Every structure is written in structure tokens, then in C-alpha cells.
Amino acid sequence: MNRADFRTGLRSWLDANDLSAGPDHSLDAQVEQLARVRRALFDADWMRYGWPAEVGGLGGPAVLRAILGEEVATRDLAEPGIYSMIEVLAPTMISYASPQLAAEMVPRLLSGREQWCQGFSEPGSGSDLASLSTKAEQRGDHWVITGQKVWTSLAQYAARCVLLTRTGIGHDGITAFFVDMDSPGITVRPLRTMHGIDEFAEVYFDEVVVPADRMLGRPGDGWRIAMDLLPHERSTCFWHRIAYLYRRFDQLLEQTAHDDRAGHDDAELGAVHLALHTIRCRSLATQERLAAGGKLGPETSVDKVLLATAEQHLFDTVRDLLPGVIELADSPWRAEYLYSRAATIYGGTAEIQRNIIARRLLDLGKE
Numbered sequence: 001m002n003r004a005d006f007r008t009g010l011r012s013w014l015d016a017n018d019l020s021a022g023p024d025h026s027l028d029a030q031v032e033q034l035a036r037v038r039r040a041l042f043d044a045d046w047m048r049y050g051w052p053a054e055v056g057g058l059g060g061p062a063v064l065r066a067i068l069g070e071e072v073a074t075r076d077l078a079e080p081g082i083y084s085m086i087e088v089l090a091p092t093m094i095s096y097a098s099p100q101l102a103a104e105m106v107p108r109l110l111s112g113r114e115q116w117c118q119g120f121s122e123p124g125s126g127s128d129l130a131s132l133s134t135k136a137e138q139r140g141d142h143w144v145i146t147g148q149k150v151w152t153s154l155a156q157y158a159a160r161c162v163l164l165t166r167t168g169i170g171h172d173g174i175t176a177f178f179v180d181m182d183s184p185g186i187t188v189r190p191l192r193t194m195h196g197i198d199e200f201a202e203v204y205f206d207e208v209v210v211p212a213d214r215m216l217g218r219p220g221d222g223w224r225i226a227m228d229l230l231p232h233e234r235s236t237c238f239w240h241r242i243a244y245l246y247r248r249f250d251q252l253l254e255q256t257a258h259d260d261r262a263g264h265d266d267a268e269l270g271a272v273h274l275a276l277h278t279i280r281c282r283s284l285a286t287q288e289r290l291a292a293g294g295k296l297g298p299e300t301s302v303d304k305v306l307l308a309t310a311e312q313h314l315f316d317t318v319r320d321l322l323p324g325v326i327e328l329a330d331s332p333w334r335a336e337y338l339y340s341r342a343a344t345i346y347g348g349t350a351e352i353q354r355n356i357i358a359r360r361l362l363d364l365g366k367e
């Protein structure tokens with residue numbers, strides 16, 4: 001199906017099938033709503049376009065997934081952060097899990113029957129991911145995993161985890177596994193964020209037994225898998241997030257136009273619009289490269305810097321033009337403003353992105 005037909009068909013299907021979220025903004029409600037939206041879109045086939053037939057997809061370019069996410073975000077059907085988890089984890093499974101495992105598991109994620117999580121960061125290993133120490137030891141045809149992860153988004157809802165472990169020394173001593181979260185020895189402790197939602201968790205692994213066929217790639221492939229996965233955090237799912245930011249920008253314009261107490265600063269609003277437009281243009285080029293079969297790499301760090309900058313600029317302007325809405329009111333703006341602070345942390349901090357741009361794109365050498 002071509003893009004225009006896909007978008008037109010999808011829009012009329014969404015007009016005819018009301019998937020609107022309810023008034024409850026708790027994380028439980030958001031996760032439930034996400035599962036409902038995914039299930040309905042999968043059953044009606046929209047969620048299957050852009051994914052290969054081997055994992056239950058209907059083929060076509062990944063850009064169809066970007067269009068789907070854009071429509072979902074524009075209609076506020078699902079929170080874009082948790083919606084986009086598929087875009088990060090499913091491509092990794094397709095590239096590195098055995099074909100049988102990918103065929104069995106990926107449809108569960110696409111259809112909303114399961115939520116998965118990504119176990120990379122540890123208390124001592126965030127930006128310096130290669131220093132991770134969660135250990136995996138081979139015992140016969142099993143591996144036994146012991147250690148701790150942290151900031152694992154949605155771990156308390158996840159049925160599976162794409163997990164990085166240490167099996168040897170250095171970058172070549174990192175190995176990835178696809179772990180069932182109900183395995184004996186796993187403890188999940190949710191952490192409260194400053195916007196009042198238990199979005200992520202500490203996850204403890206105490207002698208967790210994982211079958212050898214749950215390894216992703218081969219022993220020592222973990223670093224390569226992480227380097228392939230991270231650009232996916234900055235591609236299709238950014239398109240969804242940009243659509244969500246445009247929607248919030250429109251709401252800001254509406255509120256400033258109708259609320260007598262609101263400030264008016266056309267130059268500032270223009271600057272936010274320019275920042276959003278800039279990242280949209282940049283991300284469009286990334287979507288086109290992906291659609292043409294290109295591989296994503298360090299250049300997606302530019303997308304990440306532009307997106308985080310635009311997002312924080314937008315919510316800073318909300319704070320400046322809607323007096324008290326962040327500081328005094330318990331409004332959705334407040335939660336979104338606070339969450340926008342994390343945009344320069346998750347998926348690699350702003351400083352790390354700039355290091356990547358300096359070293360790998362501009363060839364400026366080490367610090």
C-alpha cells in the first residue's frame with residue numbers, strides 16, 4: 001500500500017472506530033489504553049504494515065509505521081513514549097533473535113498482548129554503558145544472570161526484557177538476552193519520577209536461569225546490538241513524538257488566544273514553531289533514509305539534540321505564557337513540562353549526543 005492510501009484509509013478507519021482514551025491519566029490507565037489501541041490496530045491490520053511477514057507483518061516501508069504513530073499521537077490515543085517502545089525493541093528482535101523466536105514473540109508485542117522493557121542502564125553504567133556489570137555465566141545449555149538494572153521503563157508491566165549482560169571483558173564481553181520477566185529470581189521495584197508517575201523501575205536479577213536459545217545474536221554481540229538499537233530510539237518514534245509536540249503547540253496557541261491571563265509573545269511562539277519545524281524536517285530525512293533501506297547510525301544524534309531542544313523550548317514557553325499552570329495547577333501541562341526535563345537524559349544524554357556528533361560526525365577527536 002502506498003503512503004497516501006495508507007493515511008487516507010487509516011484516517012477513515014479511526015474516524016469510524018472510536019479509540020479515545022478515558023479521563024484517567026494514571027500510568028495503569030495509560031498502559032491499558034495502549035494495549036487496547038494496539039490490539040484494535042493490529043486486528044484491523046494497520047499495526048501490521050511496515051513489518052516483515054516473518055513476524056506477522058504485511059510488509060511495506062517502515063514509513064507506514066511512522067504515519068500510524070503520527071495519527072495515533074495527533075488524536076491523543078496513546079501516550080507517545082510508551083507507544084513507541086515497539087519501535088525500539090521489535091527491530092532488535094527481528095535482526096538478532098532466532099527466526100523462530102522473533103516469529104513467536106514480535107506479534108505479541110505488536111498486538112498489544114504483551115509489553116516489553118529494555119534493561120540496559122545500571123546504577124554505575126548509564127552514559128558509560130560499556131562498563132555494565134550484570135553478569136551472565138554459562139552453565140550447560142543455560143545461562144545464569146545476576147545483577148541490577150535501573151531506570152527500566154515499564155518493567156512492572158513487562159512480560160519480557162531485552163537485557164544486556166557481561167560475559168567477558170570489554171565491549172566484546174557484552175551479551176544480550178531476551179528474558180521472561182516472570183522468571184524466578186527477578187524482582188521489580190518501581191521508582192517514582194518527579195512528575196508523579198512510576199514510569200521506571202529498579203530490576204534485580206538473582207541467579208536467573210535463561211535458556212541458551214534466548215540469547216540475541218552470539219556471545220559478545222551485545223555492544224553491536226545496543227549500537228544498532230539506539231538509533232531506532234531516534235527514528236520512527238521521533239516522528240510520533242513530533243506529532244504529539246505539534247498538537248501541544250496548537251493547544252498552547254488556542255489557550256493563549258482565549259485566556260485573558262495568558263501572555264502574548266509572537267516572537268517566542270514563532271521560535272518554538274521554528275524549532276519544531278526544524279526537527280520535523282530533519283526527522284523526515286531520517287524516515288526517508290530508513291524507507292530507502294538505509295541503516296541508521298550516529299547521525300541520528302543530531303535528531304536527538306534537535307528534538308530535546310524543541311520539546312523543552314515548547315514547554316518552557318508554556319510555563320512563560322500560561323502563568324501558574326506549571327507551578328500552581330495540577331494540570332496535564334505540569335506533568336508534561338516536568339517530563340520534558342527528561343528529554344535531555346533518556347536515550348543518551350544531550351552531552352553524550354554532542355560528544356558523538358563531535359567525534360563520529362565532525363571528527364574532532366577525543367575530549
Ligand SMILES: Cc1cc2nc3c(=O)[nH]c(=O)nc-3n(C[C@H](O)[C@H](O)[C@H](O)COP(=O)(O)OP(=O)(O)OC[C@H]3O[C@@H](n4cnc5c(N)ncnc54)[C@H](O)[C@@H]3O)c2cc1C
Binds near residue numbers: 121153345
Ligand atoms: C524517563 C527515562 C526513561 C529511561 N528508560 C530507560 C530504559 O527503559 N532502559 C534503560 O536501560 N535505561 C533507561 N533510562 C536511563 C537512561 O538511558 C540514562 O539515564 C542515561 O543513559 C544517562 O545515564 P545516567 O542516568 O547513569 O547518568 P550519568 O551517565 O551518570 O550522567 C550524569 C551526567 O554526566 C554527564 N556525562 C556523563 N558522561 C559524560 C561524558 N563522557 N562527557 C560529558 N558529559 C558526561 C551526563 O550527560 C549527565 O549530565 C531512562 C532514563 C529516563 C530519564
